Amino acid sequence: MDAATAGCLGGVIDAIGRVDFADRALGALQGAVQAASWSVYTLAPGRVPVLHGSATRREAGPDRTT
Secondary structure (H helix, E strand, O other), X not given: OOHHHHHHHHHHHHHOOOOXXXXXXXXXXXXXXXXXXXXXXXXXXXXXXXXXEEEEOHHHOOOOXX
């Protein structure tokens, strides 16, 4: 793993347990993955997915998913 990726991962780990986890983690990932949005779910066989957090970067513009 290169230093930039390790730094990004460190930022995601630092965000764990914080109220603004989704926003902080998405921001930390920008150095490795230019993601405009993300969502974190728990998936279990036979169960409905449970959303834990989601975030969208303001710079990404309006959400165009339909």
